[in-house]
Amino acid sequence: MNPYSLDTYERPVLTPPDGAERVLVHSCCAPCAGEVLEAIAASEVDMTVYFYNPNIHPRDEYEMRKQENRRFCEDRGIECIDADYDTDNWFDRVKGLEAEPERGERCTVCFDMRFERTALYAAEHGFPVITSTLGISRWKNMAQINDCGVRAADRYADLSYWTFNWRKKGGSQRMIELSKREGFYQQEYCGCVFSLRDTNRYRLESGRERIERGIKFYGRDEICGR
Numbered sequence: 001m002n003p004y005s006l007d008t009y010e011r012p013v014l015t016p017p018d019g020a021e022r023v024l025v026h027s028c029c030a031p032c033a034g035e036v037l038e039a040i041a042a043s044e045v046d047m048t049v050y051f052y053n054p055n056i057h058p059r060d061e062y063e064m065r066k067q068e069n070r071r072f073c074e075d076r077g078i079e080c081i082d083a084d085y086d087t088d089n090w091f092d093r094v095k096g097l098e099a100e101p102e103r104g105e106r107c108t109v110c111f112d113m114r115f116e117r118t119a120l121y122a123a124e125h126g127f128p129v130i131t132s133t134l135g136i137s138r139w140k141n142m143a144q145i146n147d148c149g150v151r152a153a154d155r156y157a158d159l160s161y162w163t164f165n166w167r168k169k170g171g172s173q174r175m176i177e178l179s180k181r182e183g184f185y186q187q188e189y190c191g192c193v194f195s196l197r198d199t200n201r202y203r204l205e206s207g208r209e210r211i212e213r214g215i216k217f218y219g220r221d222e223i224c225g226r
């Protein structure tokens, strides 16, 4: 019996590594989480969400993304762990990588940091598998994310990273539909201060306006690229 109340999409049954029945899901934001969490729930796999994203800048943006994610989880009875916003550690780790482009070395360090904390929590609380919602975004490099996830899980003997490609089998399309259905907040940059800088730079060079944070929502506004 499915423990969560969900919508009625037809989805394939997913099997986590080693047939694990319990997964700790690192979540970056509600739009990415929606489809991933519903796909896991539809496969009747027990899950807990771990929200650890000290990369998100500034603080009010972080709070907004977190609240959207928490609301979605609470509506479905999915436990959501609210972890630290230890931005000093994040800035320490990416020092010297400020000029890196998105999907470059700074992002590897950023994923490593978030997944290492997720893996630690999983090991301390008996989760055999971790995964992340980050991979469903078309802006991300799936191989880069999976490498970071596997590296983090490999720190612990009994922990695996689930490398499933959430974009496949209709996942990307459902992600957008579900975001509209839920009216999720639509962020227009990845998260860190450097991605905000670079997205604004690109937009200005393309003759567009700077990002206005906190005002766009799926279903209410035209879905646009960065």
Ligand code: SF4
Binding pocket: 055, 056, 102, 103, 106, 107, 108, 110, 111, 190, 191, 192, 193, 194, 195
């Ligand atoms: S662009 Fe995104 S993934 Fe890369 S460092 Fe910034 S917040 Fe992290």
